[in-house]
Amino acid sequence: MKQPITYELLHECKQTGARRGIVHTPHGDIQTPVFMPVGTQATVKSMTPEELKEEVKAQIILSNTYHLYLRPGNKIVKEAGGLHNFMKWDRPILTDCGGFQVFSLSELRTITEEGVEFKSHLDGSKHMFSPEKVMEIENDLGADIIMSFDECCPYPSTHEYTKQSMERTTRWAKRCKEAHARPDEQGLFGIIQGGFYEDLRDKSLKDLIELDFPGYAIGGISVGEPKEEFLKMLKYTAPKMPKDKPRYLMGVGTPDYLIEAAIAGIDMCDCVLPTRIARNGTAMTWNGKVVVRNATYERDWGPLDPECDCYTCKNYSRAYIRHLVKANEILGIRLLSIHNLRFLTNLMERVKIEIEHDNLLSFKTEFYKKYGYEE
Numbered sequence: 436m437k438q439p440i441t442y443e444l445l446h447e448c449k450q451t452g453a454r455r456g457i458v459h460t461p462h463g464d465i466q467t468p469v470f471m472p473v474g475t476q477a478t479v480k481s482m483t484p485e486e487l488k489e490e491v492k493a494q495i496i497l498s499n500t501y502h503l504y505l506r507p508g509n510k511i512v513k514e515a516g517g518l519h520n521f522m523k524w525d526r527p528i529l530t531d532c533g534g535f536q537v538f539s540l541s542e543l544r545t546i547t548e549e550g551v552e553f554k555s556h557l558d559g560s561k562h563m564f565s566p567e568k569v570m571e572i573e574n575d576l577g578a579d580i581i582m583s584f585d586e587c588c589p590y591p592s593t594h595e596y597t598k599q600s601m602e603r604t605t606r607w608a609k610r611c612k613e614a615h616a617r618p619d620e621q622g623l624f625g626i627i628q629g630g631f632y633e634d635l636r637d638k639s640l641k642d643l644i645e646l647d648f649p650g651y652a653i654g655g656i657s658v659g660e661p662k663e664e665f666l667k668m669l670k671y672t673a674p675k676m677p678k679d680k681p682r683y684l685m686g687v688g689t690p691d692y693l694i695e696a697a698i699a700g701i702d703m704c705d706c707v708l709p710t711r712i713a714r715n716g717t718a719m720t721w722n723g724k725v726v727v728r729n730a731t732y733e734r735d736w737g738p739l740d741p742e743c744d745c746y747t748c749k750n751y752s753r754a755y756i757r758h759l760v761k762a763n764e765i766l767g768i769r770l771l772s773i774h775n776l777r778f779l780t781n782l783m784e785r786v787k788i789e790i791e792h793d794n795l796l797s798f799k800t801e802f803y804k805k806y807g808y809e810e
Contacts, residue, residue, distance in 0.1 A: 436618065436619055437619065438622065438649045439460065439461050439579065439618075439619060439620055439621060439622045439649070440458065440459070440460055440579065440580060440622025440649045440650055440681065441458075441459045441649070442456055442457070442458055442459075442650070442679060442680050442681045442702070443456055443457040443458075443459065444456045444678065444679070445457065445791075446790060446791055447790075448789075448790040448793050448794075448795045449793040450793050450794065450795055450796045450797070451697075451698045451790075451795050451796055452674065452698075452699075452700050453468070453697045453698050453699075453700060453786075453790045453795050454467065454468070454682075454697075454700050454701075454702060454790070455467070455468075455787055455790040455791055456681075456702060458527075458650075458681045458702065458703070460495075460527040460579040460580065460622070461527075461579050461620060462519065462525060462526055462527045462528070462579050463494075463526050463527055465494045465495050465527055465703075466494065466787065467681070467702040467703060467787075468693075468696070468697045468701060468702050468703070468704070468783055468786055468787065468790075469494055469495065469702065469703055469704075469783055470688065470693060470704055470705070470706075470779045470780060470782070470783045471493075471494075471495050471496060471497050471529065471703060471704065471705040472487065472491065472493050472496050472497070472705075472709070472710070472776050473496070473497045473499075473705055473706065473707045473710070474496045474497060474498050474522070474524075475497075475498065475499040475502050475707065476498075476499070476502050476503065476506075477498050477503060477512070477518060477521060477522045478522060479493075479496055479710060479772075479776070480710045480714070480768075480772065481710070481765065481768055481769045481772050482710075482769070482772060482773070482776070484522065484523050484524045484525075486746075486773060487524075487776075488526070490745060490746045490773050490777060491745075491773060491776040491777050491780055492777065492780050492781075492784075493526070493776065493780060494526060494527065494780075495526060495527040495528065495529060495579075495703075496524065496526070496527075496528060496529075497528070497529045497530070497531060497705050498518055498522075498528060498529075498530050498576065498578065499530070499531055499533065499536065500530050500531055500532055500533035500569060500572050500573055500576065500582075501533030501536035501537060501564075502533075502536065503518075503530075503572075503576060504533065504562075504572050505555055505557055505562075506557070509571070509572040509575035509576055510575060512575060512576050512577075513575040513576075513577070517575075517576065517577030518530070518576045518577055518578055519577065527578075527579045527580070528578040528579055528580075529578055529579065529580040529581070529582070529705070530573050530576050530578040530580075530581050530582065531582050531685070532569050532573070532581075532582040532583060532584045532585060532626075533564060533569060533572075533584075534551075534564075534569075534584055534585045534586060534587050534654075535587045535654075535685075535686070537551050537553050537564055538551075538586070538587045538589075539587075546586065546603075548603065548606070549563075549565055550563055550564050550565030550566065550568065550584070550607075551563070551564045551565075551586075564584065565584075565610075566583070566584045566607040566608075566610035566611045566614060567610060567611075567614040569583075569584040569611065570584075570611050570614040570615050570616065571614070571616075573621070574615070574616045574617050574621065577617075577620075577621070578621060579621060579622065580621070580622050580624060580650065581615075581621050581622070581623050581624070582623075582624050582626060582652065583607065583608040583611035583612070583623060583624065583625050583626055583648070584607045584608075584611055585604040585607065585608070585626040585628055585654055586600045586603055586604050586607075586628070587628075587654060587655055587658070588600045588601075588628065588630045588655050588658075589658070590630070590631070590658045590659050590660045591630075591631070591660075592630055594632055594635070597628075597629060597630035597631075597632055597635055598632075598635055600628065600630075601628040601629045601630070601635050601638065601639050604626065604628045604639070605639060605642045605643060608625050608626070608643060608646060608648075609646060611623060612646055612648070622648075622649040622650060623648055623649065624648055624649070624650040624651060624652050624681075624683060625643040625646060625648040625650075625651050625652070626643075626651075626652045626653075626654040626685070627639045627640050627643060627651060627652065627653050627654065627672060627676070628654055628655050629655070630655055631656075631660065631664055631667075631668055633668075633671055636668065636671065636672050637675070640672065640675055640676065644677060648680075649680060649681075650680050650681040650682075650683060651676050651677065651680060651681075651682060651683070652682075652683035652684070652685050653668075653669070653672055653673065653676075653682075653683070653684050653685065653701075654685050656668050656669060656684075657684075657685075657686050657687050657692065658686075665692070666695060669684070669695065669696065669699050669701075670699050673696075673699035673700045673701055674699065674700055676700070681702050681703060682700060682701050682702045682703070683701070683702065683703040683704070684696045684701045684703070684704050685704075685705065686705065686706055687704045687705070687706055688704065688705065688706020688707070688708035688709060688779065689706075689708060690719065690779070690782055690802070690806060690808075691803065691806075691808050692704075693779065693782060693783065693786070694782075694786065694795075694798075694799050694802065697783075697786050697790070697795065698795060698796070698799065709772070709775035709776050709778070709779055710772045710775065710776065712775065713768055713771035713772040713774075713775050714768050714771075714772075715728075716728035716757075716760040716767070716771070717771070718739045718740065718771055718774055718775060718778075719774075719775050719778045719779070720739060720740035720742070720743065720778065721740055721742040721743070721778075721805060721806070722740070722742075722805055722806065722807075723805070723806050723807040724807075725739060725740075725753070727739065727753055727756050727757045727760060727771070728757060728760045728761060729757075732753040732754060732756075732757045733754060733757060734754055735752065735753040735754050735757075736752045736753075736754055737752060737753060738751070738752065738753070739751075739753055739756065739771075739774050740774070740778070743774065743777065743778060743781065744777070744781070745773055745774050745777035745778070745781075746770075746773055746777075747770040747771070747773050747774040747777075748774060751770060756770055756771065785798070786798070
């Protein structure tokens, strides 16, 4: 059977081992490493598909299995011809498995070997996610890349609890693979768990590799732990992942974490952060964060970021965007969202170039200094 998702390695950075590659999908190629904007409810908040393509230059977006299952319902999306047709996005889509939302949004949940029973955060109604149910939903949604159902351990967790959770995740991954009804159209990725224990990460990775998924993700880090813990587990796990398949780090979207992920050999990252902070009036720039609602920008006629090529920076001043944000005008959120998303796609375009020139560590030092990070 021909795999719908394949990975082509183009170059490895001699400084770091960072990878420059291409993920081939049914809806087009993805140049990696890549940041993937999150469209939780079949939309990247306040953005049209045309803006995402033309202004943000997004190659792939994510949607959320949990939220789309609750509304409008996976059967509605299926009737519409799948997510691509429903939201009029003709490039690749990835759907997560909904596991993180089940564990973070649902106050009342029961985990068993069968799956997770939970109450909807919308109306309190009871639902059950099993590996088979999640596969049914993701098959209906029709994304190019779909994720196997996993249990996301809270931080911190004991070794014993993490071990039980990781082993259950592996058993669920096997059931997901068996229940996956469209393996020739959708690539199912396995999710490596094991918390912050190296022996458990090794075991999870070994067992999932035996299941031979077309791609692999690191789950369960960037969940509130200190940065040192995050970096230690990232650098331990990523280089051990299969070299001939895409490597995905889930839930990462700050510039420093994206650069660190690339250095570790990760190909794909996603996060809601750029649009979330846009709604709070914050912009990411090449010289650090700009909280545009602050009074200091009231008469600032310059762009958000003089080094940015986005629609917002080419057309509008900080003073105008501040006014929109203070007045709760939707346009303010839209302009900041376009900018933040373009900033991160720009950053990853630069990272790709630095990998090709074997210069990623030097770029990291330069970027950290400008942005205001400590190395």
